[in-house]
Each structure stands twice: as structure tokens, then as C-alpha cells.
Amino acid sequence: METRARLAARVAEIAPFHVMEVQTAARALEAAGRSIVHMEIGEPDFPTPAPVIAAAQRAIAEGGVYYTSALGLPELRAAIAAHYASHYGVRIGPERVIVTAGSSAALLLVMALLVNRDDRILLADPGYPCTRHFVRVLEGDPFGVPVGADTDYQLTASLIERHWTPGTRGALIASPSNPTGTTVARDEMARIAQTVRRQGGTLIVDEIYLGLSYDAPPVSALAIDDDAFVVSSFSKYFNMTGWRLGWIVAPERHVRDLEKLAQNLYISPPTPSQRAALACFLPETLAIVEARRQAFRARRDYLVPALRELGFGIPVTPSGGFFVYADVTRFSRDSEHFCREALEVAGVALTPGVDFGRHRASDHVRFSYTIDEPKLHEAIARLRRWLRG
Ligand SMILES: Cc1ncc(COP(=O)(O)O)c(C=O)c1O
Numbered sequence: 001m002e003t004r005a006r007l008a009a010r011v012a013e014i015a016p017f018h019v020m021e022v023q024t025a026a027r028a029l030e031a032a033g034r035s036i037v038h039m040e041i042g043e044p045d046f047p048t049p050a051p052v053i054a055a056a057q058r059a060i061a062e063g064g065v066y067y068t069s070a071l072g073l074p075e076l077r078a079a080i081a082a083h084y085a086s087h088y089g090v091r092i093g094p095e096r097v098i099v100t101a102g103s104s105a106a107l108l109l110v111m112a113l114l115v116n117r118d119d120r121i122l123l124a125d126p127g128y129p130c131t132r133h134f135v136r137v138l139e140g141d142p143f144g145v146p147v148g149a150d151t152d153y154q155l156t157a158s159l160i161e162r163h164w165t166p167g168t169r170g171a172l173i174a175s176p177s178n179p180t181g182t183t184v185a186r187d188e189m190a191r192i193a194q195t196v197r198r199q200g201g202t203l204i205v206d207e208i209y210l211g212l213s214y215d216a217p218p219v220s221a222l223a224i225d226d227d228a229f230v231v232s233s234f235s236k237y238f239n240m241t242g243w244r245l246g247w248i249v250a251p252e253r254h255v256r257d258l259e260k261l262a263q264n265l266y267i268s269p270p271t272p273s274q275r276a277a278l279a280c281f282l283p284e285t286l287a288i289v290e291a292r293r294q295a296f297r298a299r300r301d302y303l304v305p306a307l308r309e310l311g312f313g314i315p316v317t318p319s320g321g322f323f324v325y326a327d328v329t330r331f332s333r334d335s336e337h338f339c340r341e342a343l344e345v346a347g348v349a350l351t352p353g354v355d356f357g358r359h360r361a362s363d364h365v366r367f368s369y370t371i372d373e374p375k376l377h378e379a380i381a382r383l384r385r386w387l388r389g
Contacts, residue, residue, distance in 0.1 A: 310380070
């Protein structure tokens with residue numbers, strides 16, 4: 001007889017990523033000989049910059065493969081702090097930087113530091129789904145506040161005020177956001193920080209896409225609120241998704257507790273990746289990633305008007321990252337069905353809104369522009385043929 005282990009109830013509340021299912025279906029069609037344009041993928045198509053790969057090869061050849069401090073290599077923490085000064089004009093001490101296994105581990109550590117059972121964290125709906133799952137795994141209450149075009153698909157100070165309850169512990173903003181690519185303006189971020197502080201809560205800002213900002217010089221929340229927890233990553237701007245490296249900038253008084261959590265949860269971030277990441281801040285690497293940022297901007301500048309012209313609703317032009325969150329109600333009120341048809345009929349893989357929350361999820365899809373311009377043109381041509389019949 002099969003014996004079944006009793007599982008923790010929280011597991012049932014963690015939703016799978018539908019995008020992975022889209023990807024599986026897309027790969028099956030490709031295996032059967034169909035050509036598919038992939039616009040479902042949430043990672044840069046560019047390879048890791050050559051100086052970073054060379055640094056990793058050197059580090060491994062020299063035997064740099066042992067655990068580091070749970071807080072990360074001191075020289076990498078210093079390099080990240082220096083990057084805030086040169087890139088964002090913010091002075092932070094290296095002792096406030098905690099290197100992590102991707103911003104995923106960064107978000108998990110910050111939530112583990114802050115969230116008690118049933119504590120509420122306010123998040124935008126739509127938003128990046130793993131964040132609410134991290135809160136849930138810790139028995140907290142991730143509360144998705146419905147947001148729309150009127151607030152650039154972001155939380156605002158007044159939405160935070162309205163949804164704050166005695167059990168609310170903090171608010172998390174992702175700016176620029178996944179899936180909408182929209183950014184919180186500096187003034188609004190200042191109002192948000194003030195509101196959260198007045199309530200005695202904590203502001204957490206996910207800036208993983210901040211390096212990929214297109215319309216204005218990027219502003220880190222650290223320039224506005226020195227007491228915020230800022231989470232970021234090497235994954236997107238530095239094209240290092242699989243290296244699993246990110247960081248937290250935390251108020252200094254919390255670093256020791258974050259260190260304890262990191263020591264216990266995963267001992268240290270990956271050592272070869274840390275040694276490789278030291279090369280991210282060389283002028284030659286920065287020149288490569290800067291050229292790629294421009295390429296992403298050019299893709300956005302082509303894609304957004306082309307989608308609008310086809311009838312997709314994009315009321316707010318995305319200003320960062322590599323996503324477009326589009327309203328498909330002109331074509332369908334069932335975005336999962338729309339994505340299946342887009343894949344099977346048009347040969348274009350998209351992500352349905354349901355991956356990012358509940359609010360008007362079935363009216364939206366996410367396009368990723370992590371493909372080159374010829375492929376973007378091909379995707380638009382295919383969608384045009386399908387939608388215009
Ligand atoms: C908004 C956001 N935050 C965090 C992450 C996690 O990325 P990583 O763990 O690779 O740094 C992602 C990945 O797609 C994301 O979109």
C-alpha cells in the first residue's frame with residue numbers, strides 16, 4: 001500500500017508558474033517541427049559578458065571555490081556599494097550590503113526577518129508572484145492590492161494608507177515592475193516611504209530591473225529612504241540569471257540578523273559567481289551592459305507602438321525591464337485561452353495574466369522582449385496575420 005506523507009498546508013497555496021507550462025507546450029510544438037517565437041521568457045537573451053566569464057574561469061582555476069562569509073566577499077560588497085555611488089549618486093557603507101543567492105534569496109531573507117505568522121505585507125496585483133509565495137511560506141499574509149493604469153500599475157501612498165491594517169507589517173514595491181515595466185516616480189516613492197514610516201512599518205523595494213531604465217536616470221529608493229530594504233540582482237542588468245547572485249542593502253542595525261538567517265538557510269552565496277561578479281564593475285563590462293540596455297530600449301520602442309496598432313491595450317508605456325503588460329479584451333476575456341491560441345495558431349508564446357495575480361488577470365497577457373529585433377518583427381507579423389485573419 002502506498003504511504004503518503006502529510007504535507008504542510010502551505011504547499012497547496014503556492015501556485016505553479018503558468019509560464020513554465022507555456023514553455024513546455026512551446027517546446028513540444030518545436031519538437032514537432034513548428035517554429036515558435038518565444039515572448040514568454042523572463043531572462044535576458046544576451047550571454048553573460050565575456051570579462052565576467054573570464055573572471056569566473058580564473059577564479060575556479062585558482063581554487064576560489066570555498067564558502068565565503070554569509071554576507072559575501074568583502075571586496076564584492078565594497079564594489080556594490082561603490083556602484084550605488086557612481087550609478088545612482090547614493091552613498092552607502094559596504095557593511096550594509098549583503099550578497100545573496102539571487103534576489104530570490106534576498107527577498108526570502110528580508111521576509112524571514114520581518115514576517116511573523118499572519119503579518120500582512122502589501123503588494124501590487126499584478127506583481128511578481130514569488131514575492132507573495134515567500135510571504136506565504138513564512139505563514140504571513142501577502143495582500144495583493146489591485147492596481148491599474150491610473151496608478152501606473154504600482155502601489156501609491158494613498159493605496160497603502162487605505163489598505164493598511166493593524167496587522168500590516170510592511171509594503172513591497174517592485175520598480176520597475178514585473179509584469180508591467182512601470183516605475184514609481186521619485187515624489188510618489190517619497191510619499192510611500194513617509195506613509196509606511198508613519199504607520200511604523202517597513203518598506204521593501206525590489207530594484208532588480210532598475211539598471212534597465214529607459215526614459216529617465218534611475219533613482220534608487222535608497223536616495224529617498226535610507227531605512228528601506230532594497231533588493232537587487234546580477235541576473236537582469238548584468239545578464240547573469242543562472243549564476244544566482246543578488247544582494248540586499250539593509251539598515252545597518254539589521255545586518256547581523258540577516259547574516260544569521262543567511263548562514264543557516266544557505267551558508268553563503270555561490271563563491272565562483274561572486275568572484276566572477278567582481279568583473280561586472282570593470283569599465284569594459286559596464287560598456288557591454290550599457291549597450292545592451294540601449295538595445296532593450298530600441299526593442300521596446302518598436303514593440304509597444306506595434307502592439308498598440310494591433311489593438312492591444314497598453315495605457316502606460318513601460319519605462320524599464322523587458323516586459324509589456326497588455327490588455328487583450330479587444331480580442332478575448334480569457335487570457336489563458338488567448339495565450340493557447342497565440343501559441344498554437346500564431347506560433348507566438350506569451351504569458352497569461354494569471355501568473356501575476358488575480359486583478360483583471362484574465363484580461364491581460366505579458367510580452368517579454370528578450371528576443372532580437374528580427375524575431376520581434378516576426379512575432380508582430382504572425383500576430384497580425386492571426387488577429388486580422
Ligand atoms: C521582480 C523580480 N524580482 C525578483 C526576481 C528574482 O530574480 P533572481 O533571483 O534571479 O535575482 C525576478 C525574476 O524574474 C523578478 O522579476
